[in-house]
Amino acid sequence: MIKKIFVPIDTTAIALGSNVVAEIFENALKENGSDIQLIRNGSRGMFWLEPLIEFENNNGRFSFKNVVPSDVLPIMQLLEADDFENLATGNEKFLGNTKEIEYLQNQSRLSFSKAGIGDPLCLENYTALGGFKGLKKALGMKPQEIVDEVKNSGLRGRGGAAFPTGIKWQTVLDTKHPKKYVVCNADEGDSGTFADRLLMESDPYQLIEGMIIAGAAVGSDQGYIYLRSEYPYAHKTLNTAISKCYAEGFLGKNMLGSNISFDLEVRLGAGAYICGEETSLLESLEGKRGMVRSKPPLPAIEGLFGCPTVVNNVLTLGAISIILGQGATFYQDFGTGRSRGTLPVQLAGNIKRGGLIEVPFGVTLKEIVEGFGNGTHSGRPIKAIQVGGPLGAFVPKQQWDTPLDYEAFSAIGAMIGHGGIVVFDETANMFDQARFAMEFCEIESCGKCTPCRIGSTRGMEVLDKIGLQQDVDSNLILLEELCDTMENASLCAMGGMTPFPVKSALELYKEDFTS
Amino acid sequence: MNYKAEILDIVRDHIDMEGSLLPILHAIMDRLNFIPEEAISLLAKKLNLSSAEVSGVISFYHDFRKERVGSHKVQICRSEACQAMGSRDLEKHVKTSLGIDYGESTKDQLIYLEPVYCLGNCACSPSVRIDDDIHARVTPDSFDNLISDIKLSKTRDEDLAR
Numbered sequence: 001m002i003k004k005i006f007v008p009i010d011t012t013a014i015a016l017g018s019n020v021v022a023e024i025f026e027n028a029l030k031e032n033g034s035d036i037q038l039i040r041n042g043s044r045g046m047f048w049l050e051p052l053i054e055f056e057n058n059n060g061r062f063s064f065k066n067v068v069p070s071d072v073l074p075i076m077q078l079l080e081a082d083d084f085e086n087l088a089t090g091n092e093k094f095l096g097n098t099k100e101i102e103y104l105q106n107q108s109r110l111s112f113s114k115a116g117i118g119d120p121l122c123l124e125n126y127t128a129l130g131g132f133k134g135l136k137k138a139l140g141m142k143p144q145e146i147v148d149e150v151k152n153s154g155l156r157g158r159g160g161a162a163f164p165t166g167i168k169w170q171t172v173l174d175t176k177h178p179k180k181y182v183v184c185n186a187d188e189g190d191s192g193t194f195a196d197r198l199l200m201e202s203d204p205y206q207l208i209e210g211m212i213i214a215g216a217a218v219g220s221d222q223g224y225i226y227l228r229s230e231y232p233y234a235h236k237t238l239n240t241a242i243s244k245c246y247a248e249g250f251l252g253k254n255m256l257g258s259n260i261s262f263d264l265e266v267r268l269g270a271g272a273y274i275c276g277e278e279t280s281l282l283e284s285l286e287g288k289r290g291m292v293r294s295k296p297p298l299p300a301i302e303g304l305f306g307c308p309t310v311v312n313n314v315l316t317l318g319a320i321s322i323i324l325g326q327g328a329t330f331y332q333d334f335g336t337g338r339s340r341g342t343l344p345v346q347l348a349g350n351i352k353r354g355g356l357i358e359v360p361f362g363v364t365l366k367e368i369v370e371g372f373g374n375g376t377h378s379g380r381p382i383k384a385i386q387v388g389g390p391l392g393a394f395v396p397k398q399q400w401d402t403p404l405d406y407e408a409f410s411a412i413g414a415m416i417g418h419g420g421i422v423v424f425d426e427t428a429n430m431f432d433q434a435r436f437a438m439e440f441c442e443i444e445s446c447g448k449c450t451p452c453r454i455g456s457t458r459g460m461e462v463l464d465k466i467g468l469q470q471d472v473d474s475n476l477i478l479l480e481e482l483c484d485t486m487e488n489a490s491l492c493a494m495g496g497m498t499p500f501p502v503k504s505a506l507e508l509y510k511e512d513f514t515s
Numbered sequence: 516m517n518y519k520a521e522i523l524d525i526v527r528d529h530i531d532m533e534g535s536l537l538p539i540l541h542a543i544m545d546r547l548n549f550i551p552e553e554a555i556s557l558l559a560k561k562l563n564l565s566s567a568e569v570s571g572v573i574s575f576y577h578d579f580r581k582e583r584v585g586s587h588k589v590q591i592c593r594s595e596a597c598q599a600m601g602s603r604d605l606e607k608h609v610k611t612s613l614g615i616d617y618g619e620s621t622k623d624q625l626i627y628l629e630p631v632y633c634l635g636n637c638a639c640s641p642s643v644r645i646d647d648d649i650h651a652r653v654t655p656d657s658f659d660n661l662i663s664d665i666k667l668s669k670t671r672d673e674d675l676a677r
Contacts, residue, residue, distance in 0.1 A: 012636050015651035047638035191594030194635040229541075229578055230634050232647040267534075268541055271577030273632055287536030288568075289575040305533065347638060349599035354638025377600065386595060422637070424599045436598070440632065446575075 002036055002079040005029075006054040006061070008116065010043035010201045011233050012194070017068065018051035024072045025053075036079060042202020044116030045356030046103055054098055057084055063095045064088075103372060108334060109358045110326075110342050111318045115202035121240055123248055126205040132250070134324030138213045139258050146217035147173055150320065152328035154340030159185055159276075159313030160388065160417040160493075162339075162406045165320075168310060171300035172218040175308040180220035182211050183285065183304060183311045186227040186234075187269050187276040190389025192348035192420030196314035198356055199344075200227075200234040203318070204241035208264065210317030212255065213324055214310050215262040223264040224304075226281050229271055238266050273444040277492050278311040280446055291446045292492045313418070315344060336362035339405045349386075349422035350376045359404070366400040369423060380425040384433070384509070388417025390440055391497035393504035394430070413504070415497075430509035434502045435463040441498040452495025455486040459502070466513055476506070476513070518551045526561045536562060536572055540579050549583045577629075585620030585627035587665055589613075590644040593630045596637035600652075605641050606630075608655040613662070625669060626662070 007013075007022040026038055046052060049065040055075075056062075062085050064075060071093060078087045088094040095101060109115075118125035126132070138146050151166030172180060184207065188196040200207060211223045227235055242264055245251040253261045267285055269275050275284045279293035282304050303309025319341065323331045331341050339361035345368055347354045352374040359368070369375075369385060376382055384394045393414040395402070402408050409416050424433070438459035445452045462479045466472055483499035490496040506513055525542045529535045539558065543550050550573055559566045573579045591606050610616055613628060620627045636642040639651035645661060653661075 011634070011649050012639055012651060015636050015642065015649045016639060050639070188635060189633060191633045192596040192637045193633075194637055197635040230631060230644070233649075267537065269576075270537060270541065270579060271631075272575065284537065285534050287534035287562075287572070289571050349596040349637065349640065351638070356638075390595060420596075420637070422596045422599055428599060432603075433595070433598070436595070444632070 001082060002055045002057050002084055004037045004039055004056040006039050006041040006056070006118075008043040008051060008053075009040040009120070009233075010198060011231070012047045013043050013050040013052070014233065016050045016066075020069060021051050021053065021067050021072065024069050025076075028072060028076050032076075034079070039119050041118055042116045042120040043198060044098075044104065045112060045198055045202075046101070046353075047355040048353045049095070052095075055079070055084060059085060061098045062088065063098045063101070064091065064093045065095055066093060103353065103355070103357070106372070107358050108342050108360050110322050110331070110334070111199065111206070111315060111344060112203070112356065112358045114206065115198060120202050120204055120237060121244065123205065123244055126203070130325060131205055131321070132209055134321040134326075135209050135212055135250075136256075138216050138324050139256065139260065143173055143217050143219060146213065146324070149324060149328045150217070153319075153323040153331040154328075154335070154338070155316065155319055155323060155331065156339070156406065157313055158315035158319070158343075158418065160190075160415070162416070165312060165316055168300050168312070169214065169217055171298065172220075172308045172310050175301050177308050179222075179305075179307045180218055181304040181307055181309040182214045182218070182220045182223040183282070183309055184211055184223065184225040184317055185276065185278060185281055185311055185313050186225050186231075187281060188231075188314070188418065189228060189273040189276045190391075190418050190420050192386070192422035193346050193389060193418045194348070195344040195346050195356055195419060197231050197234050199314055199318050200231070201237050204237050205245070206318045206321050207238075207314055208241060208245055208250070210320035211264060212250065212262050213320050214312065214317060216260050218308070218310055220310070221261045221263060223262060224285055225264070225266045226269060226275070226285055227266050228269045228275075235266065235268065242266065272446075273440075274446045274494055277494065280492075281311065282309065289446070291448045292494075294491065315418075334360040336360070336403060337405050337407060339407070343404055343416070343419050345404070345419045345421060347373045347421055347423070350378055350425045350428075351423045352377050352379075361405050362403045364401050364403055365395060365421070368404075368421065369400070373423065376423060376425040378425045378427075380427065382423055383426040383428050384424040384430060384505075386422045386424070386433075386501060387420070388415040389420050390437060391415075391493060391500055392417050392420075393500040394433075394508055395504075396508050413500075415500075429512050430505040431463070431467060431512040434505040434513075435460060435467070437498055437501040437505075438463060441494060445494060449489070449491040449495060451486045451489040452491070452498070455482055455490075455495060456498060458482055459486075459498075469514075472514055479506070516551075518547060518553060519557065521546060522551075522554050522557050523561075526558065530561065536564070536569070537576075540573065540576075544579060547583075548586065549580050552581065585624045587625060587646055588627050588629060588644075589662075590629045590631035590634075592632070592634050592636075592640070592642040592644075594633040594637070596633075597641040600640035602641040605643075605653060605655060605658065609658060612655075612659060625665065
């Protein structure tokens with residue numbers, strides 16, 4: 001008979017009704033006087049199947065997809081049976097053993113290996129699944145040894161810029177200063193990305209562990225997670241996770257009896273996309289307008305409140321606990337070229353099987369969009385794929401064989417960024433998307449540099465003229481020149497890369513601009 | 516109305532934090548639904564900043580507002596993934612059915628409408644956030660149902676109060 005029921009508690013599952021389903025199961029179990037345990041687990045990231053409810057008996061864990069309230073009663077009648085999985089086979093929503101779902105089987109889950117397994121806030125569960133192994137190892141290592149391990153893993157920043165993490169840490173370690181900070185960039189603003197959110201909601205301790213290790217490596221006793229305010233559930237989960245860590249001695253003074261101390265706090269952003277840029281994020285953490293800083297000085301030398309600061313993305317810090325726990329060589333063995341390890345890819349937009357897939361670098365876009373994604377949600381042909389968020393280029397069909405690899409993508413003028421892939425079907429108008437790119441930049445520019453602040457406004461105006469078919473040829477030249485100026489003269493990637501989607505839309509879908 | 520006591524309470528709770536201005540402004544928003552004019556000089560004094568600096572921070576971030584707005588915040592995601600799933604049509608419907616544009620509140624001060632740029636729910640677009648609840652695969656019909664629920668619970672609350 002069934003012993004445990006798992007109902008996911010991540011944003012997407014809840015947005016699709018998992019809380020209601022959980023409540024109905026809970027009431028039904030109570031009415032029956034059943035001692036079956038209902039666990040609110042994280043999500044496995046197969047979002048098109050959510051709410052994906054799992055049932056555990058001695059033979060394993062079995063799932064039902066897209067469970068709605070009316071499905072509960074028929075499922076309840078199967079729970080006492082010895083052969084749950086055989087009886088359930090007749091139900092059209094039954095998927096069989098969760099482990100055998102192809103979408104999961106074809107992934108290499110390292111960072112997301114624990115996501116969706118159990119209650120994200122249960123410390124015993126986290127430890128049982130190998131959590132804190134990396135931290136315990138790190139506590140017995142010298143700071144330089146930890147940094148070397150990270151360097152050897154080949155880990156590069158997962159936020160988008162792909163800077164080698166070990167080198168960043170080395171700079172902070174080498175900079176002598178009485179106060180240093182570890183800042184987690186959890187301002188995941190790119191449309192089509194949700195990997196940070198999923199990790200924070202489904203496996204928050206992994207991030208916390210990574211931050212403590214970072215602190216031990218560079219000699220910092222204070223960490224901040226700068227979380228975007230658009231993630232209310234992640235906010236609650238992180239705050240609860242942090243207080244549990246304090247209660248169990250994983251955070252605070254003399255952590256786990258060592259001579260290392262580390263404090264951690266979540267700070268909420270306030271709806272500004274630009275605060276995902278690290279220097280703007282630091283300004284915001286200091287309580288100021290999120291204006292981008294000029295570099296140098298690098299944040300690793302003069303960061304938060306002028307102190308040496310590690311600024312890493314959620315996934316980067318999450319990977320740290322895997323690298324320390326399982327060793328740099330283990331991590332390094334995944335991937336291709338200079339892109340080592342795995343990349344959590346997020347399949348979004350008009351896609352049939354959207355969700356999070358963690359794959360080694362080297363997998364092609366085609367394998368992801370067609371293999372995992374299975375085409376568009378609407379069933380119409382794919383028109384465009386935007387990789388890497390609102391600043392990423394549209395990748396044309398003839399380049400879908402490009403392997404996911406930072407260098408290979410930059411060679412075709414595209415970028416992997418934070419691993420978000422947004423699919424559009426043939427009804428999309430790419431002129432509208434190009435105009436939106438400029439509009440978004442106009443709304444979200446911090447305003448510090450002219451090419452971004454004024455360029456985006458002029459970009460919208462020029463595109464509006466093109467939309468009205470006014471002097472199309474000369475306005476297209478003007479647009480191109482404007483894009484060049486923004487690309488070459490902007491202070492940060494916001495203004496510098498907004499032209500990428502604009503230019504690629506123009507190049508690939510010119511008919512949408514001239515009719 | 517005078518909000519001085521409430522603002523000073525909030526300042527007292529946060530003053531020891533590093534870079535406390537954003538947490539303080541969030542707390543004021545949570546408590547009052549807007550940031551009253553008098554908060555600016557109060558915060559400037561307490562945090563040793565100029566009024567211009569405090570004003571500058573308030574105006575920089577979308578989350579902070581100086582005007583009181585409708586009690587339920589409805590945010591429609593305008594980002595690319597949601598656009599690929601029809602959010603442009605959804606936002607047209609929302610504006611027509613509520614009779615307001617972005618940045619406006621309904622006449623009964625029940626609903627305040629705002630765009631948002633990504634809720635991280637991009638595999639099941641289009642997404643809408645109402646207060647702290649996020650909704651996936653929102654259609655014009657399901658949106659209208661969500662609004663009816665808000666109206667219903669308001670009527671229920673009023674009945675209970677009576």
